[in-house]
Amino acid sequence: EVDLEERLVDLDLRNDSDVPDVPPPTDSTPEILKRALSGLSARWKNWWIRGILTLAMIFGFFLIIYLGSFMLMLLVLSIQVKCYHEIITIGYRVYHSYDLPWFRSLSWYFLLCVNYFFYGETVADYFATFVQRREQLQFLIRYHRFISFALYLTGFCMFVLSLVKKHYRLQFYMFAWTHVTLLITVTQSHLVIQNLFEGMIWFLVPISSVICNDITAYIFGFFFGRTPLIKLSPKKTWEGFIGGFFSTVIFGFIFSYFLAQHQYFVCPVEYNSETNRFVTECEPSELFQMKKYSVPPLLQAVLGWETVNMYPFQMHSIALSTFASLIGPFGGFFASGFKRAFKIKDFADTIPGHGGIMDRFDCQYLMATFVHVYITSFIRGPNPSKLLKQLLILQPEQQLSVYKILKSHLVEKGILQPSLR
DSSP states (O other), X not given: OHHHHHHHHHSOOOOXXXXXXXXXXXXXXXXXXXXXXXXXXXXXXXXXXXXXXXXXXXXXXXXXXXXXXXXXXXXXXXXXXHHHHHHHHHHHHHTTGGGSTTHHHHHHHHHHHHHHHHHHHHHHHHOHHHHHTOXXXXXXXXXXXXXXXXXXXXXXXXXXXXXXXXXXXXXXXXXXXXXXXXXXXXXXXXXXXXXXXXXXXXXXXXXHHHHHHHHHHHXXXXXXXXXXXXXXXXXXXXXXXXXXXXXXXXXXXXXXXXXXXXXXXXXXXXXXXXTTEEEOOOOOOGGGSOEEEEOOHHHHHHHXXXXXXXXXXXXXXXXXXXXXXXTTHHHHHHHHHHHHHTTOSOSOSSBTTTBSHHHHHHXXXXXXXXXXXXXXXXXXXXXXXXXXXXXXXXXXXXHHHHHHHHHHHHHHTTSSOTTOO
């Protein structure tokens, strides 16, 4: 009983007020901007810093789009690693975990393991013909899940071996912290890349919608905001929320119209094993072919049109924009609650006026999951190209068996003549 009482006394039963303070981030604003804006009030100075850096980021984003899908994938991976670093660093600081044995190494080891699992699956799905030519890769792909499990199990055993009596509770805190961070960052970034393979438009419209909502909600809130929206984020207002919603839906509808006209944006991203490059060439699907729609009677009187020509994808863009503006911000509210719980203003000071990378992408993670679920539920059908790649990997006798079954099926349907060889 005495031992039990001593253990209970030793337990760290912290409440919110007991959470240790995290050192505030330093001001990373370039000196040239500080001098140029020195005469402005803090409110307008922050406005100009955010605006200038926002335009710079948008310009950089369009530059990477121009460089192609591979550079976009590298961008997503870089953002994933930086977001992971920012969240894990907060854990180090809050729980004073610098003295935990192996913890830093294990955190990054688990990141490597989870990325190996997810992107190994991607390589197997989209680079089948490339893998087929290399025996070493065939081995890795064939036993990919077993290797992934073995790598994770190694990290798990290392964690158990690193447990120290005086740090048990803290070490399990950080073990859970690491795994939740992996779930938030790696899983979502994997879904972003999966969406990109469906066609760059499924990557650009959702991400741009979130960015548009973030910018327009800030502008409407800055100039017209009077009514607080949520206690977790006192600067958010109903005026900004509503203004951001309508602006985002209109933006998504118009932006989709321009993107749907170009194969570069609408065709699935595929790897060409002959040129060793990603290609976006195809016959656009029905989603990206202009169609005539009847205007609802109520709107005919307002618009004066009975029919309108538009791309079917534009209808889907309304669903994407609606989610980005109504549900997406809850990712930001969640992040605000997280920061308040640990008494921090921003995740980091990477981007002046904006905070860390995670501060800019907190809403994108919810969006990535929604787009992936939306595609698999309402858009994606059988993929002949992907099926053909999988057939080419089979052994000759397996391919012949598939051919015979398919031929028999087509003969029964009357598509092929029985005498056809």
